[in-house]
Structure formats: C-alpha cells, structure tokens
Amino acid sequence: MSEITQEQVAHLASLARIALTPQEIESLTTELSSIVDNVATVAEVATADVPATSHPIPLQNVYRADVPGTTLTPEQALAGAPDHDGSRFRVTAILGEEQ
Amino acid sequence: MAKAKLMDFDKALELFEPVLGFEVHVELSTKTKMFSDAPNFFGGEPNTNITPVDLGLPGSLPVVNGEAVRYSISLGLALGCSIAPSSRFARKNYFYPDLAKNYQISQFDEPIAFDGSVEVELADGRTVTVPIERAHMEEDAGKLTHVGGATGRIQGAEYSLVDYNRAGVPLVEIVTRPIFGAEADAPELAKAYVATIRDIVVALGISEARMERGNLRCDANVSLRPRGQEKLGTRTETKNVNSLRSVERAVRYEIQRQAAILAEGGTIVQETRHWHEDTGETSAGRPKSDADDYRYFPEPDLLPVVPSAELIDELRAALPEPPAARRRRLKAEWGFTDLEFQDVQNAGLLVEVASTVEAGASPQAARKWWSGEISRIANVRSAEASALVSPADVAALVALVEAGALNDRLARQVLEGVIDGEGTPQEVVDARGLAVVSDDSALIAAIDEALAAQPDVLAKIKDGKVQAAGAVIGAVMKAMKGQADAARVRELVLERAAAE
Numbered sequence: 001m002s003e004i005t006q007e008q009v010a011h012l013a014s015l016a017r018i019a020l021t022p023q024e025i026e027s028l029t030t031e032l033s034s035i036v037d038n039v040a041t042v043a044e045v046a047t048a049d050v051p052a053t054s055h056p057i058p059l060q061n062v063y064r065a066d067v068p069g070t071t072l073t074p075e076q077a078l079a080g081a082p083d084h085d086g087s088r089f090r091v092t093a094i095l096g097e098e099q
Numbered sequence: 100m101a102k103a104k105l106m107d108f109d110k111a112l113e114l115f116e117p118v119l120g121f122e123v124h125v126e127l128s129t130k131t132k133m134f135s136d137a138p139n140f141f142g143g144e145p146n147t148n149i150t151p152v153d154l155g156l157p158g159s160l161p162v163v164n165g166e167a168v169r170y171s172i173s174l175g176l177a178l179g180c181s182i183a184p185s186s187r188f189a190r191k192n193y194f195y196p197d198l199a200k201n202y203q204i205s206q207f208d209e210p211i212a213f214d215g216s217v218e219v220e221l222a223d224g225r226t227v228t229v230p231i232e233r234a235h236m237e238e239d240a241g242k243l244t245h246v247g248g249a250t251g252r253i254q255g256a257e258y259s260l261v262d263y264n265r266a267g268v269p270l271v272e273i274v275t276r277p278i279f280g281a282e283a284d285a286p287e288l289a290k291a292y293v294a295t296i297r298d299i300v301v302a303l304g305i306s307e308a309r310m311e312r313g314n315l316r317c318d319a320n321v322s323l324r325p326r327g328q329e330k331l332g333t334r335t336e337t338k339n340v341n342s343l344r345s346v347e348r349a350v351r352y353e354i355q356r357q358a359a360i361l362a363e364g365g366t367i368v369q370e371t372r373h374w375h376e377d378t379g380e381t382s383a384g385r386p387k388s389d390a391d392d393y394r395y396f397p398e399p400d401l402l403p404v405v406p407s408a409e410l411i412d413e414l415r416a417a418l419p420e421p422p423a424a425r426r427r428r429l430k431a432e433w434g435f436t437d438l439e440f441q442d443v444q445n446a447g448l449l450v451e452v453a454s455t456v457e458a459g460a461s462p463q464a465a466r467k468w469w470s471g472e473i474s475r476i477a478n479v480r481s482a483e484a485s486a487l488v489s490p491a492d493v494a495a496l497v498a499l500v501e502a503g504a505l506n507d508r509l510a511r512q513v514l515e516g517v518i519d520g521e522g523t524p525q526e527v528v529d530a531r532g533l534a535v536v537s538d539d540s541a542l543i544a545a546i547d548e549a550l551a552a553q554p555d556v557l558a559k560i561k562d563g564k565v566q567a568a569g570a571v572i573g574a575v576m577k578a579m580k581g582q583a584d585a586a587r588v589r590e591l592v593l594e595r596a597a598a599e
Contacts, residue, residue, distance in 0.1 A: 015392055017194055055397075060185070060405040063165030066129050069136030069150070077146045077154060077263070085246075088145045088260040091196045093245060 004033040103380065104359040108351060109283070111323075111358030117285045118331060119278040119350065120320035121229075123296050125271045125306050126239060126313070127170045132267035133238045134161030134204060134401075139269065141242075141313075145262035153267040155200030160400050163188075167269040168211070168404055170305040171236050173414045174271055175212025177299050177421070178231050185405045186211040188236070188398040196261050197240035205272075207395040210235035211404060217299075218423045219291045221284060222441065226423065229292055230276040239268035277331065285321075285354060290347035293317050297343075298422035301450065310341050317346050321353040323361060332357075333367040337381050340374045349374045352381055429453060433462035442470055451485050451493075458494030464501070468493050472511055476518060487518045496524040503584045509533045535584045542575065542583060542591055549574035550595070560596035568592045 009029045013020045020028065074087035083090040106114075129139050135152035151159035175182050189207035215231035242265050247257030273296060281288045297315055300306040307314045322334035335357070337349045357367050371384035420428070429449070430440045433456070443452050448469045455465035469484060473493070477484040496514060499505045505513060505528065516527035528534050536542060549571045550556060559567035568589055575588045 011392075012394075015192070015394065055399070055402060060403045062162065062402045063168065064131075064136065064162040066131050066164055066166035067136065068131050068138045071137050071147065072149055072151065072154075074144065074146045077149055080156075085260050086145070087147070088244070088262050089196070091259050091261060093247070093256040093258050094196065 004029055004036060103356045105352070105355040106358040106362060108355055111354050112283050113326075114362060115323035115325055115332075115354075115358050116279070117281060117350075117354050118322045118324065118334075119275075119281055119285055119289060120334070121273075121275045121278075121289070121292060122318040122320070122336075123273045123293060124239075124316045124318075125174070125273065125296070125300050125308070126315070127167050127269040127271065128304075128306050128314075129164055129166045129170065129269055131164055133164055133167055133236070133269035135267055137267065141265040141268060143264070145260075145264060148264045149266065153199075153263055155198070161204065161398075163401060163404065164269060167236065168406070169410075169414060170269070170303070171211050171234070171271050172406055172411060173303050173418065174273075174300065174305060175215070175234050176411070176415050177303055177418055178212065178215040178217055178234055178273065180212035180215030180231060180234060182406060182411050183209060183211055183213065183404075185209065185403050186235075187403045188401045189395045190398050191237075191393045191395055193393060195240075196259065197243055198238075198266055199241070199263065203238060203240065204398055204401070205237035205395075206235035211406075217292070217295055218421065219288060219295045220423050220426065221287055221291055224437075227278075227281065227284075227288055227291075229278055229288075232274045232276045234271050234273045237270050237272060239265050239270050241266040286347045286351040289319055289350040290343045293346050294343055295422060302419040302422060302425070310343065313341065316341060319346060319350055319353070321350055321357065322367070323354065323357045325361070332361070333369050335367065335370055335372050335381075337372045337374050338384065342376075345374055345376055348379055349381060352379065356381070433466075435462065435466065439466060442466075446470060446474060446484070448474075448484060451490055454490035455493045455497070458491045460494040460497040461501075464497040465490075465493065468497065468514075472514055476515070488514070492517050492524055499524055499528065503587065504528070504534050506535055506581070506584055508581050509535060533582065535582050536579050539587075539591065542579070542588055545575045545578045545583075546571060546588065546591055546595065548578065556592075557596045557599050560593065561599060565593070568596075 006025050006029050009025050009032065010020070013025070078084045078087065078089065081089050127133075127139075131137060132139050132153065135150045137150045137153055138148045140148050152161050172182055186206060186209040188204050190202040191205045191207070192202045194201055210233040212234040213232065215234070217229045217231060219227045219229050221227065241261050241263040244260045244262075245256035245258075246260060275292075278288070293310075293315070297308045297310070300308050300315070309315070317340050319337045319340060320334045321337070322332040324330065324332040335353060337353060340346045340349045353372070360367060368383070372381040373384050374381050419425075426440075426444065426449070433440070433452075435443070443449055443466055446469075451469050452462070452465045455469065456462050460468075473484045473487060476482075477487055480487075496505070496510055496517070499513070500507070500510050512531070513524050513527045513533055516522070516531060517524055521527045521530060552574065553570055556567050556571050571592050572585055572588050575592075576583055576585060
C-alpha cells in the first residue's frame, strides 16, 4: 500500500476548496492509495530511457496566428456572473492577494 | 502601521552581506493574447477584450500564440540562455478571482529558456554579471479593484470588481539565480538590472516595457547573511515595484530593515512584502504557506513547444546588439563626456538621440534638442519626450538650423509647431513664415541703421573690442523681429569694421 494519509487528503481537499466529511476523507484515502499503487505498477515498467508523456497523441508546435478575432461583448461576458457592477464582475472581497 | 526600525545602511553592510534575486515579468506586445485571439490591449472599457478562453468558460480551449513563442525565444537568446529543445505548459492552481479558471497557465518544470547571464553596467562603468536561472512563458491575470476599504486595499474591502482585459496577456517571467557580491552597490545594481532588462526588451521590440503601466514588473528578493557565514539568510520578496527608482529604494530599505532585526537577535519571516511609494517603506504581505502549494501539473489542453534549430538560428541572427555593448559603442562614436552620456541615458533618451543621429543630425545637436527643449516641453505637458516628436523631424530641424535657415529662437517656435501637429519642420517654416532673412542686402540695411544710432561701435571693434558688435547685432535682430541669422549678422558687422 502507498503512503497516502488522511492528513494529505484533507489538505488537498482544502486546497481544492472541497468540503469533505470524515467518512469521505477515509474512503478517499483508501481509493487514492489504490490509484497510486496502480500507477506505481506502471512506473515499474517505465525505465529511465522511456520519456514521460503528458499527452496521448505525439503532436507539437500547434500555434495560432497573431491575428485578433471576435471578442465577447461585456453583456455576454457578464451573462453568467452572479453579480456585476457596470461592465466589471463583482466578487466577494477575498482575503488574499494577486499571486 | 508602526515604523520599522532601520539600521544605518553602511553599518548594515559592515555586519551583513546582502544577497539579491529578481523576478521580472515582461508583458509581450503581441497583437493578441497568449492563448486566445482577444486583442492584447489593457485599458479602456472593462471586459471588452476577452473571449471564452480568457474567462475559462466550459468547452473553450487555449491555443498558443506562435508570435509570443518567437518573442520568448528571442528574449531567452538575448539573456544568453539555452533554449529548451522541448518545453511545455503547466497549470498553477490557486483560487483567486484575478483568473476565472482557478489556475494560471505557466511553465514549471520545462521552461522555454534557462541558464543565461546578463551584463549589467553600473553608473561608474563597472560591469556585474547577473546569472539567469530561467525565463518562462505564462499568462497575465485580470485586474482587481477593491471597493469599500479605506485605502482601496484589500484590508477592510467590502467587495472587489474584476476586469479580465489583462487576463491572458502574454508574459515572460525572468528569474535570476542568487546574486552575490553586490555589497554596497546592491540597491544600484537592482535598478541597473531592471533597466537592462527594459533596454533588452525595447531593443528586441517585444514589449512596450512601460513600468508605470505594468508592462514590466519587478519582484525583488533580498536576504542578508552575517559576514563569514556560508548559509543563505531568510529572504523576503518585495512585490510589484513599478519604477526604477522604487526598485533601488525598496532594496535599500529591506537591507536596512532586515539588518536591524538580525542585529537584535530577531529572525526574518519568509514572506512577500509590499512596497509603498508614498512612505518609501515595505509592509508585510502574506507569509509563505499553503497558498504556495500550487499543485502544478502538465496542461492537458496544450501541446509541447519544440522549436526547430532553424527557427532558433534565425532568431539568434536577428538579435540586436546587446544594450551594454551598444552603449559603449555609441558613447565612443558620439564623443560625449561621461556626464553628457549619462544625462541622455538617465533621461531614457538613448534611442531617440541614436535615431536622430541616424537621420543625419550631429550627435551634439541631437543631444541638445532632446535633453533641452523637447524635455522641457515634455515636462510642462507631463508627456513622454519620445511621444512628442519623431527623431526624423528633430533631424530635419537640426538641418534647417545648420543650413542657416533658422536660428535657435525660430527653431524653438518651429519645434512647437511640429509638436502641435502642424507638419514637418519645413512645412511649419513655410506655413508660419519663420525662415530667417538670408538676404544680405536687407541685413546690411538694418546694420547701417543700427550703426547710425551707435556710431562708436566700429571704432571699438577696430580697437579689438569685438564684443562691442553685440549691441549692433542685438539691434539688428530686434529690427528683423528675430528672423535673422545672428552669426551672419556678426560676420557682416565685423566685415564692415575691417573695411573702415
């Protein structure tokens, strides 16, 4: 079994802003451990000469021309927003700062 | 906010060695954003330059701007970096409304450029080599305005307003390795380093690089270690210092503040700090904590960037001369004194003077106009000198003066006309009828009249008192309403005296 702990799951949940009950933390700890174990099995096969893959299809250098296209109108942009003020989104003041 | 205790700067340097590090963010001046085809234009009506990609709406997919990749490679090469044969994007996960997706697309383990160095020249001509760890591509965040707080800051704010026009603007973040040995020059080096990065991106033509507009932003890391200690001290990161002068002041302040704490046996908290331009102080931001657990992972919506050797060679061949080398060359070519050259450089007019010289003006004349009258008008109008008039027009103005068609006084009037949009210098001369009277007979008539009023002048000149000619020249200039070439009038007066 891998070393996933309940503390790690609780920490991850708080970073992801997901509220979990103690029961959910417990069951997710077991499930995540099992997933990590399965990944470890794959890792055993992958030797140093096998490069890591982050994409299933071997594509690269897919670029867009630097030409402006159509933009949303402020009305469209704000259509799904819970609140706005003029053409700006209005959000709860969040304790924190720009990253 | 209680005033932090500061140690005298020299005393601090005696006890501690400052170690610096910088993260400079450069906004690229591509036409569109990093991952969407929204115009790369920040300002104007909020939330007008955005697409579903910039808002992270479901179903939208980012696509890399090829031009931004080229700009980033050019910048990496100019920083002396190796370009990664393959690099990729990653998601930096955090919850803050400056990005609607709850992550920023950045580069993490595979930056596009790494292992470089930049030559930074200090005011006294010494050069410091700043090691560059990496330069990576990412997207800028939106702009938050906090409402309801007493000072417009987050503390006490009731709510925040978000404009995503800036979200997705292409950025390159340049990260240095720790910089040792700057000693008492640390504050100056900080300023000179950021100025060098600015010069590089301007020369490459890849960013507007206006610090006051946030095109170029600097986070300054400062730590101190007691003399003789190998282990690095705890560092603080002063965020978003947005002028060259502030970078210098912020580094000096942090050295003095940290030294005072350490000397009393205190410890430095690893934290971000905010620079306050008005008070010249930094204040504590958030401590390094969970918020820095960004859970980076490869961005599944984007493909690796694998630049060909041909592309890298092509961009390398097109690199402009490095700013330090260019400055040395120009200074030698122009024959300026150290002071003259520094004045031009510190006023940020190097490019303008160089372009004016290229357009045919003498270096001294170009310097005189840009540092003098144009800067004066820029100051009066609170504008950038470079935005007022083109180097070509200044060169044309200089040419008119040197041909004797304008004297200095008239040339200043013509300059005003050009700045006010009346046309080229020649067009302003024609339209306003400002050319000097070059018809000798008209000048001689005026000289005769002036001499009749001051009959003893010629005798004085013959006695060797050449300065006596001044009174006649003044009278002639007045009679010609200033539209005469004073040098030519002087010649004619002296000729007359010689012929007596």
